[in-house]
Amino acid sequence: MSILVDSNTRLLVQGITGREGSFHTRQMLDYGTKVIAGVTPGKGGQQVEGVPVYDTVKEALGDTAANTSIIYVPARFATEAIYEATDAGIKLIVCITEGIPTLDMVKACYYVKQKGSKLIGPNCAGVISPGKAKVGIMPGSIHKEGNLGVVSRSGTLTYEVVYNLTKNDFGQSTCVSIGGDPVIGSSFMDILELFEEDSQTKAIILIGEIGGTDEEEAAKFIHSKMRKPVIALIAGKTAPPGKRMGHAGAIISGGTGTAEEKIKTFQKFSIPVAESPLQVVDLVSAVLDERDKT
Incomplete structure (x- = not known):
């Protein structure tokens, strides 16, 4: 087996059109991770490394069966990205972003837990199950x-x-x-x-x-x-x-x-x-x- 991520992981990348998001999307795809959607508000309709980009997580889930999200969103917007993924029903959220204010994370962590999702991070390198999926940097x-x-x-x-x-x-x-x-x-x-x-x-x-x-x-x-x-x-x-x-x-x-x-x-x-x-x-x-x- 493995924990958290595996060959059944279907990944959505929040912040996919940014420098970090696009670079690591390519790395995760090269590893064999199933990256099936990306989200950047205002950039819907584009593609990054062949991955379709949507304006919202809700729209992305309307077209795909993503079950995991990774966040490369700048710190001032990162907690909103966590809330958005949680509200859309994503069960595993991995937040790479660093520099998020502590009080913001107190509220976000409580919210994620109450909604029944799991959050890894923030300010982390992510999760990898070797040979199955890499969700991180x-x-x-x-x-x-x-x-x-x-x-x-x-x-x-x-x-x-x-x-x-x-x-x-x-x-x-x-x-x-x-x-x-x-x-x-x-x-x-x-x-x-x-x-x-x-x-x-x-x-x-x-x-x-x-x-x-x-x-x-x-x-x-x-x-x-x-x-x-x-x-x-x-x-x-x-x-x-x-x-x-x-x-x-x-x-x-x-x-x-x-x-x-x-x-x-x-x-x-x-x-x-x-x-x-x-x-x-x-x-x-x-x-x-x-x-x-x-």
Whole structure:
């Protein structure tokens, strides 16, 4: 199987006529993703890479059977794009856009949840199920189909981990970039639960970073709710307190949210923590060997 996206994904691209939208539409099509429609207000009737463009999501769904949307809309319009996709009945929405105001996302995330849709992001790299579908900006060439789930707050760190996994013949079931903003649509726990239920996924790699308490909450969830092995990697051990590092959510405040605190929580629950992206490979090998013995 896989989670979130697969060969049945029929993708709609919001913001398809923009620079980022058109570029990544081409990349997703080249990977084999079924991109069947695009939306840019005022640009209906055009085509981008052979994909028909509509003025609204509702119009696009009137002509197509899209079930997933990806948003490349500028930050000042992105929450409206999320509302539009939700109101049209899209069940999976992936928002790549960064720089969306936090209070806007508080309202949008609540709205999406109330309507029964699922939101990944914002400020994320998207989702890929290798060999099936790519919905995002990640380089498809570094991925390999397999049985490891990956969930991460960091896009570029995910690429490094995935590159090393693939290089050592460890494929992935699905890789999910949940985003690095303080308020996001899907948490570590949301994705871990999906991996726990997925028959293809045999082990999970969680990539966290400084700021907030999401990793600590995930560690407690893993300890109490999950049977599958999880390996953690936490970035930011050398980050100075009080300084934002890359992501809007990656800030240590009041002495909380440090990498050391997060690592200690995982270790408290006997969850292996890698010292580096390369060591993830060694820990994966060890936990899979142990699983095969039991």
